[in-house]
Amino acid sequence: MPEHDVLIIGAGLAGQRAALAAARAGATVAIMSKVHPVRSHSVAAAGGINAAISVDDDWHSHAYDTVKGSDFLGDQDAIEIMCSEAPQEVMHLEHIGVTFHRNEEGELDLRAFGGASMKRTAYVADITGQAMLHVLYEQLMKHHETVERYEEWFTTSLLTDDAGRCCGVIARDVRSGRMEVFAAKNVILACGGAGQAYKPTTNGLIVTGDGISMAYRIGAPLMDMEMVQYHPTCLVETGMLITEGARGEGAHLLNANGERFMEKSAPNKMELASRDVVSRAEQIEINEGRGVGPNGEGIYLDVTVVPRRRTLEALREIVNLGRDFAGVDITREPIMIRPGQHYIMGGVKTDVDGRTPIEGLYAAGEVACVSVHGGNRLGANSLLDTLIFGRRAGEHAAARAAAMGMPDVDAMGQLKRDVATIDSIIARPREGRRVSEIKNELGELMNRYAAVFRDEEGLTSALETIHRLREETDHAWIDDRGTVFNQDVLGAIELGFMIDCAETTVIAALERKESRGAQYRTDYPERNDEEWLKHIDIVLQDGEPEVSYSEVTFTQWQPEVRKY
Amino acid sequence: MSETHDRPPESFTLRLRRYNPESGDAPYWEEHTVELEPHRSVLEGILQARDKYDGSIGIRCSCRQAICGSCGIRVNGEPSLACHTHLDEAKRTASDGVIEIEPMGNMPVLKDLIVDMDAVHWKKIQRVTPWLLAKQPVPEREYIVPRESMVDVTQTMACIQCGACVSDCLAMEVDPGFVGPAALAKAYRFVGDPRDDQQFERLNDLAQDPHGLFDCTHCFKCVEACPKDVNPMGQIMRLRRVATGDYHIVDRNNGERHEAAFTTLVKDHGLLWEAELLPRSYGGNSWFGKFSPHAGKELLSSLPAILKALMRGKVTPAGALKPHKIPKGDLKSVQSIYEKIEGRPERYELNLYISGQDEEPAPAEAPDLLAAAAGSGDPPGAPENPEESVSQ
Numbered sequence: 001m002p003e004h005d006v007l008i009i010g011a012g013l014a015g016q017r018a019a020l021a022a023a024r025a026g027a028t029v030a031i032m033s034k035v036h037p038v039r040s041h042s043v044a045a046a047g048g049i050n051a052a053i054s055v056d057d058d059w060h061s062h063a064y065d066t067v068k069g070s071d072f073l074g075d076q077d078a079i080e081i082m083c084s085e086a087p088q089e090v091m092h093l094e095h096i097g098v099t100f101h102r103n104e105e106g107e108l109d110l111r112a113f114g115g116a117s118m119k120r121t122a123y124v125a126d127i128t129g130q131a132m133l134h135v136l137y138e139q140l141m142k143h144h145e146t147v148e149r150y151e152e153w154f155t156t157s158l159l160t161d162d163a164g165r166c167c168g169v170i171a172r173d174v175r176s177g178r179m180e181v182f183a184a185k186n187v188i189l190a191c192g193g194a195g196q197a198y199k200p201t202t203n204g205l206i207v208t209g210d211g212i213s214m215a216y217r218i219g220a221p222l223m224d225m226e227m228v229q230y231h232p233t234c235l236v237e238t239g240m241l242i243t244e245g246a247r248g249e250g251a252h253l254l255n256a257n258g259e260r261f262m263e264k265s266a267p268n269k270m271e272l273a274s275r276d277v278v279s280r281a282e283q284i285e286i287n288e289g290r291g292v293g294p295n296g297e298g299i300y301l302d303v304t305v306v307p308r309r310r311t312l313e314a315l316r317e318i319v320n321l322g323r324d325f326a327g328v329d330i331t332r333e334p335i336m337i338r339p340g341q342h343y344i345m346g347g348v349k350t351d352v353d354g355r356t357p358i359e360g361l362y363a364a365g366e367v368a369c370v371s372v373h374g375g376n377r378l379g380a381n382s383l384l385d386t387l388i389f390g391r392r393a394g395e396h397a398a399a400r401a402a403a404m405g406m407p408d409v410d411a412m413g414q415l416k417r418d419v420a421t422i423d424s425i426i427a428r429p430r431e432g433r434r435v436s437e438i439k440n441e442l443g444e445l446m447n448r449y450a451a452v453f454r455d456e457e458g459l460t461s462a463l464e465t466i467h468r469l470r471e472e473t474d475h476a477w478i479d480d481r482g483t484v485f486n487q488d489v490l491g492a493i494e495l496g497f498m499i500d501c502a503e504t505t506v507i508a509a510l511e512r513k514e515s516r517g518a519q520y521r522t523d524y525p526e527r528n529d530e531e532w533l534k535h536i537d538i539v540l541q542d543g544e545p546e547v548s549y550s551e552v553t554f555t556q557w558q559p560e561v562r563k564y
Numbered sequence: 565m566s567e568t569h570d571r572p573p574e575s576f577t578l579r580l581r582r583y584n585p586e587s588g589d590a591p592y593w594e595e596h597t598v599e600l601e602p603h604r605s606v607l608e609g610i611l612q613a614r615d616k617y618d619g620s621i622g623i624r625c626s627c628r629q630a631i632c633g634s635c636g637i638r639v640n641g642e643p644s645l646a647c648h649t650h651l652d653e654a655k656r657t658a659s660d661g662v663i664e665i666e667p668m669g670n671m672p673v674l675k676d677l678i679v680d681m682d683a684v685h686w687k688k689i690q691r692v693t694p695w696l697l698a699k700q701p702v703p704e705r706e707y708i709v710p711r712e713s714m715v716d717v718t719q720t721m722a723c724i725q726c727g728a729c730v731s732d733c734l735a736m737e738v739d740p741g742f743v744g745p746a747a748l749a750k751a752y753r754f755v756g757d758p759r760d761d762q763q764f765e766r767l768n769d770l771a772q773d774p775h776g777l778f779d780c781t782h783c784f785k786c787v788e789a790c791p792k793d794v795n796p797m798g799q800i801m802r803l804r805r806v807a808t809g810d811y812h813i814v815d816r817n818n819g820e821r822h823e824a825a826f827t828t829l830v831k832d833h834g835l836l837w838e839a840e841l842l843p844r845s846y847g848g849n850s851w852f853g854k855f856s857p858h859a860g861k862e863l864l865s866s867l868p869a870i871l872k873a874l875m876r877g878k879v880t881p882a883g884a885l886k887p888h889k890i891p892k893g894d895l896k897s898v899q900s901i902y903e904k905i906e907g908r909p910e911r912y913e914l915n916l917y918i919s920g921q922d923e924e925p926a927p928a929e930a931p932d933l934l935a936a937a938a939g940s941g942d943p944p945g946a947p948e949n950p951e952e953s954v955s956q
Contacts, residue, residue: 035624036681038725039632053705094706097696099714099721099757106708124718131721132633138695151682175674204626240629256761313715321629324648327603436615482586485675488619 001409004030004148005401006394007184009065009155009169009211010191012040013129013383014365014390016136018188018354021394027401029394032150032171033191034206034490037137041192041204042386045115046131046243046317048121049093049383051086054110057120059083066381067557069115069274070345070374071517072533073224075553078352078370082381082388089387090122097135099124101314110264111314112248114455115378115564117273125520126243126317129383154490158187158214158361158416159411164217167407170418174490177483179419183409186360186397188214189348193366194501196494198341199443200239202231208494209501211367211536215348216500220356221537223369223550224520226503226508227345229377230452232278234340235326236298241320243381244339246303246330247271249314253282254300254334257291267564272382273481273564276376279339283452286338298336325493339452343382344501345373345518346508349537349550354393360407362397364389365513374552375517425492435476435492438469442495445469446502455523458508466506470499504545508536511547529559573599577649578609580621582667582676591673594618595662595705602652606644606663607635609651610677622676630791636731637677643731643789645910646677668731670740684740685727686748692770696754697762709758720753723794741775745786745796748777749905752799755806762894765805770816777803795875809911821845831902832887834895839884842866 006022008015011033019031033040054061063083094100094108100122103109110119124131140147140150152174154361159181161166168183191211195203216222232253233242246254252272255261265281266273273281282299285291303318308331309378312319315330322330347369354362354370365386372385449462473495487511514528515521535550573762575597583591596613605808607625614621624634628647635646641664654663671679699707710803729745736742743751751770754760770776786796807813808820829837844850847859854863863870873879890898 007603031870035626035634039624039626039634041626042631043632043724044627044629091705095698097698097701097757097759099717101718102709102711102714104583104711106710108706109711124721125715127631127718127722130724131718134721134723135696139692142695205628206626238628317631324603324650325629331953392808432739434615434619436619440615478619482620484585485622485678486620487622491619 001181001183002030002036002242003183003406004028004351005184006030006186006188006397007032007182007191008155008188008394009033010040010150010189010365010367011037011149012042012190012192012365013136014042014386014393015040015134015188015366016133016140017387017390018364018394018397019147020136020139020143021145021391025395025398027398029146029398030148030150030184031140032153032155032169032181034152034154034174036151036326037140037149038134039206041134042133042383043130044204044241044384046126046200046241047245047248048111048123048128048380049090049132049387050113050116050120051122051379051384052083052120053087053090053108053122054118054120057118059086061100061117062086062120063411064167065116065555066372066378067374068562069376069378070371071363071376071527072258072557072559073227073371073374073535073552075371075374075537076555076557077553078183078372079510080555081352081392082372084382085388086384089384091389093132093135093231093387096139098131099205101125111245112243113379114247114272114278115171115269115427116272121245121248121380123245123314126245126314126315132383141492150175154493155191155210155214155494157414157442158218158407158421159414160218160358161407161409163359164219165359165407166408168411170411170415172422172490174485174487176487179415179422181409181415185401185406186362188362188364188393188397190363190365191367193344193347194498195341195344197442197502197505198228198445198446199440200234201341202239202241203342210494211363212347212539213497213500215356215358215361215363216504217368218358218537219360219540220358220361221349221539222398222504223349223376223535223537224346224371224508225504225538226342226512226536227373227375227517228341228450228505229275229343229345229518230279230339231342232275232282232341233301233337234323234547236293236336236338237400238325238530239317239340240321240325241299241342242321242335243315244275245541246301246306246315248305249306249310251276251301251303252305254292255285255300256292256296257290261285261290266268269564274376275342276520277564279362279452280334280520282339291338293336298338300334301337302334303330304332304334341447341451343377344505345369345371345375345377346505349387349535350393351394352389352392354389355396360400362393363371364393369493413563420532422489425489426481426486427476428475430477432475432477433472435473435488435495438472438476439491439495439498442469442498442502446505450502450506453522454509455518455521456510458522459506461507463503463510466499466503468525470503473499479520504538507545508548511536518540527562533559568767571602573601575599576655577662578606578613579662579664580613580676582621582730583673584620585675596880600651603650604652605647606637606639606649606651606665607646609663610646610665615657622678624678629832631724633726636668636726636728636729638668641666643668643728644724645791646789652820667796668727670730670733670736671727679727681727685725685730685746688730688744689725689750691743691748691764692751693754694747694750696757696760698759699761707759713756717753717756718757720749720794720799722792723749723753724792726791728789728791729794729796732785734783734785734791735779735781739775739779742779743770743773743776745780745800748780748803749794749796749799752803756805763806764811766814767803767811768813770803771807771813771819772817774817777807777819778815778817778822805911819844821849832892833901834898835888837887838844839879840887
């Protein structure tokens with residue numbers, strides 16, 4: 001049985017950063033991912049990373065913007081940590097090789113981003129996530145002697161000992177189908193969000209809420225699951241992401257009348273208001289018949305106002321995206337976009353060191369809810385979140401490991417259960433529905449009822465449907481009977497993970513009877529600080545979700561009316 | 565919106581190469597017909613077949629927008645990303661209207677469209693010391709480096725490690741040990757990075773490796789295959805130019821001398837003088853090269869090949885002893901290319917990533933640009949790396 005001080009599940013930015021930090025602190029480290037690390041969805045982050053590195057910037061300003069962006073639901077102690085440590089983290093990345101764009105003086109160049117009071121987003125063209133992820137992977141290759149890599153290993157469950165502490169995982173080697181128990185003093189979840197519970201989504205097919213669900217199943221609380229970010233600029237047809245960097249570079253949003261409608265809801269920041277505000281404004285234009293395109297379900301993003309040369313250099317990826325996936329030359333004509341599911345602010349509840357209430361279990365990145373994003377995440381704060389809290393979780397876990405012995409793991413029972421589950425999925429008769437059909441219905445359901453605008457009636461019916469889909473999932477059948485790369489059976493397990501995420505999202509959205517950040521209830525259209533300035537926690541208790549509340553941490557910023 | 569994106573769904577037939585390592589059966593073809601709008605991707609086609617008809621079809625995929633690099637396959641024999649190839653385009657290039665989908669080449673197949681990237685691609689990446697060996701001392705803030713240099717290496721940073729270039733590298737087919745296009749492009753990402761401290765060591769290492777820098781045969785396959793315009797062969801050529809031109813690395817594979825002989829012969833005669841190439845490459849870059857003992861040894865070992873060529877009439881003794889002749893005016897034109905390029909104070913190394921799609925001159929600016937061009941002899945939009953057309 002492999003044993004590690006720190007075992008990290010997920011190898012995107014948070015996971016790789018955690019692995020490097022834990023190894024540096026002297027722990028024996030392994031990182032496990034169901035895909036090759038550079039395929040992790042951090043690769044798709046385009047626009048950049050926020051840090052107050054400019055001489056006339058101040059991390060307090062970054063922190064205030066983040067608090068305001070969160071609609072005052074973010075925990076301010078965590079936000080202060082993230083923003084004050086940001087410049088050092090960005091410099092660290094620069095030193096290990098990230099090819100950040102420079103200004104004419106050869107210093108890091110900065111671009112404007114949504115919800116920010118000044119230019120503070122460092123970037124690599126519009127492939128910032130890719131550049132960072134690949135550079136971190138370079139470091140993993142460099143440190144291959146201190147960080148063991150389990151690439152293409154699918155984690156099926158987290159292990160707990162009799163005292164309820166997390167002490168390892170069970171995983172399946174995707175390549176051979178072999179199941180194995182891994183003992184670990186600490187497990188860090190860094191396996192991303194749950195975007196695939198929505199259709200369409202900007203998230204990759206691998207983003208299926210694995211970590212959120214596995215943590216939830218061993219009793220870890222999930223926090224603020226109702227806070228689901230819709231990104232304002234996604235391709236109408238496929239839901240693919242057009243980076244906020246486009247608006248950062250000056251692109252306009254136009255309705256069918258050619259109006260820059262953002263002046264109605266955000267007269268100062270216009271297109272660079274925070275994402276929840278822009279997505280809502282777009283949805284209103286579409287709902288009120290001022291959308292563009294054959295079905296009036298789109299909005300024009302006009303990048304032609306950005307100098308062409310600048311677009312080609314700094315927004316190259318979306319030039320290609322427009323050409324290859326929408327047939328539009330964005331340097332010549334506007335492109336049709338609409339809001340689309342992009343990110344979940346909620347996740348496994350952690351403290352500022354990534355610790356969950358389950359001893360030995362950490363979480364960092366989109367899987368976690370620290371919460372630095374509260375009701376709405378600012379663009380270019382997610383890369384920062386992954387790195388800061390990935391590093392902190394790695395360091396803390398390494399320190400904890402140094403002070404304890406390897407847990408005595410007796411997981412034969414759980415291993416047998418997981419093997420039996422997989423065998424039973426493979427053996428299911430071809431009755432009922434295919435996994436792919438259920439997944440489709442779930443995605444469309446969530447995108448209809450748990451989207452930009454929500455109400456009690458829709459959410460209630462969504463919850464009922466989710467309960468039916470959960471039953472159907474338990475009998476859903478697959479085709480692949482093999483062991484080598486049986487992606488089919490993993491898809492069935494992932495569907496179960498997504499059902500957990502969808503259910504808790506809808507429960508929390510029903511619970512929060514107000515409108516804050518990404519949660520807009522048409523039946524409760526006002527923010528209600530008196531009753532709802534608090535986090536919603538959901539714990540699995542005797543097989544049933546149980547809702548409770550926890551306090552938001554305030555340090556220096558009191559709630560105020562949010563205007564852009 | 566482009567009209568091509570308003571077309572209704574059509575039927576597309578996919579012919580998939582299936583392989584199940586557990587069955588004991590050989591690989592086989594299987595056809596599925598899917599219904600999708602013509603501009604949708606081949607990946608969406610495969611996923612529809614998987615969702616509707618057969619969930620056991622194996623393919624790695626995630627982002628669906630050509631950034632995660634998972635879905636490298638061959639479509640109608642050409643390496644590409646499944647998500648980056650339109651169905652209508654694939655149908656057009658299919659020999660019989662059926663889109664043929666196979667796993668990538670040069671790598672062992674694990675199942676269906678899934679290949680073993682670790683065994684080939686990633687092993688080669690690790691060969692080039694793929695991490696920054698940063699200049700010391702590390703500054704407190706960022707390294708101050710020219711703006712252009714970071715834009716320049718962003719071209720190789722844009723590599724998504726999909727393996728499409730490795731799949732169809734012809735040199736690798738012949739020499740599986742070849743470091744290959746993706747790994748060498750990765751090497752340029754450090755050689756071109758002014759923060760790296762070991763440029764000479766990196767280049768020397770790759771130049772001296774018989775499977776390294778000079779193993780590429782300039783076939784352009786990788787340039788065509790790359791879905792991200794990384795231009796791997798271009799990066800290999802740039803590595804060579806830096807190795808030979810800036811660091812004067814003379815390699816034991818004779819790559820540097822071979823290129824020098826090649827360029828000199830074309831400069832002197834306007835066309836390659838084949839018979840002189842080998843002696844000059846080994847014995848020194850002049851007519852006297854053939855009298856060097858090094859050249860003698862090589863000539864002797866090449867004797868069977870030379871004899872074969874003579875017997876098959878590929879060359880005649882008389883033809884081999886004399887250079888090809890081209891008209892004087894043509895020779896002058898060829899030589900003027902040399903003068904122009906060698907006369908530049910700095911090597912012309914513009915990055916295709918940016919300048920390949922440069923702004924066309926706005927009408928108002930056009931006269932200025934033309935005047936400047938007339939002065940310098942460099943018309944705007946001049947071909948990239950003009951010396952490349954010579955050294956090949």
